[in-house]
Amino acid sequence: MHKKIAYILTLTALVLALSACGGNKNEAANNSKPSSEAAASQEVIIKAKNWEFDKTEYSIPKDTPIKLTLENESGAHGIEIVGQDIKIRGNKSEVITLPAGTYDIKCNIACGTGHGKMITKLVVS
Numbered sequence: 001m002h003k004k005i006a007y008i009l010t011l012t013a014l015v016l017a018l019s020a021c022g023g024n025k026n027e028a029a030n031n032s033k034p035s036s037e038a039a040a041s042q043e044v045i046i047k048a049k050n051w052e053f054d055k056t057e058y059s060i061p062k063d064t065p066i067k068l069t070l071e072n073e074s075g076a077h078g079i080e081i082v083g084q085d086i087k088i089r090g091n092k093s094e095v096i097t098l099p100a101g102t103y104d105i106k107c108n109i110a111c112g113t114g115h116g117k118m119i120t121k122l123v124v125s
């Protein structure tokens, strides 16, 4: 009986060790992958002006590299995908890849009176 328990414990430890190794390996692979613009399959343009974005919602496919571009039509604005380390300031692009979910996008440059209203959504599905 004790042998069986020892066997199960060993097996559990082995499985945990293997899954931990697998996880680290994937993480390292992702970190070393450069996010080049060439990898993006489509582009989403967010247009900003004083004090709103051109859409109340933007949609992109999940787990797919997308070129996200910010165009300022008036004023100086930026975007930040809340909860993610994704920030664009001014007229620039960045290639992003996100898992499924709904994210808030907000202006990240103190742009004046309506700054607090500059919020939109990014739906990833």
Ligand SMILES: [Cu+2]
Pocket (backbone or CB within 6 Å): 077, 078, 107, 108, 109, 110, 111, 112, 114, 115, 116, 118
């Ligand atoms: Cu702002």
